[in-house]
């Protein structure tokens with residue numbers, strides 16, 4: 001188990017899909033428009049949300065190599081394969097040497113992973129993709145920007161603590177967390193890739209009760225681990241839950257998507 005439950009990934013999937021940046025997705029699709037077949041490696045694939053989100057935009061013949069260290073999530077991915085795709089799942093710890101996970105594909109993809117990794121890991125990924133000359137599609141990297149409405153007294157304390165928690169080690173060294181959105185596209189540009197990026201914010205309204213409750217519970221847990229006073233958190237969570245229950249809660253969480261192409265490849 002990786003700590004990312006299939007239930008949580010299922011809950012967020014439709015919001016992630018709605019948030020994915022359309023221009024970035026068009027660029028990914030455009031890069032393979034004249035190909036009859038494509039092989040994609042998805043890093044930290046979870047239950048295969050990226051495959052389900054983009055399969056209809058890629059050539060009819062698709063082979064997906066789904067890479068994750070959580071066998072339970074990979075099982076779920078195998079059971080939810082779209083018609084276009086043939087899938088091979090690979091149980092693999094991405095914290096180790098990654099190049100063998102990347103070999104032999106036309107496109108490397110990921111979603112909601114780059115905020116978990118360290119700058120050093122990102123540099124290793126960029127170096128590998130330079131060597132292999134492969135394009136990279138990365139969706140839903142967190143940028144640290146959170147808007148809560150209506151606001152409550154402890155929002156700033158909690159969101160600051162969540163962003164500090166985001167920087168803690170998630171198995172890859174000190175995590176990029178909210179820096180991922182700025183750092184990752186920049187590292188690819190520095191390495192000579194053409195990078196198209198665009199926003200992919202989550203926008204939840206009053207009807208999106210279940211996911212807002214889950215996010216606020218998760219944030220309270222993260223803030224507790226960082227050392228925020230439990231009574232502050234109890235008060236904060238109570239107020240936020242009341243807003244959700246009353247159907248007046250709005251939440252926006254900042255993300256970016258990008259597509260990085262080795263210059264000269266297209």
Ligand SMILES: C[S@@+](CC[C@H](N)C(=O)[O-])C[C@H]1O[C@@H](n2cnc3c(N)ncnc32)[C@H](O)[C@@H]1O
Pocket residue numbers: 002004009016043044045046047048049050067068069070073092093094095110111112113116170171
């Ligand atoms: C936030 S989830 C995103 C899952 C999926 N990409 C999505 O968008 O629904 C992060 C994923 O990275 C995987 N992961 C975390 N650390 C990993 C590691 N060291 N090696 C392989 N996969 C890892 C988790 O198991 C999880 O599936």
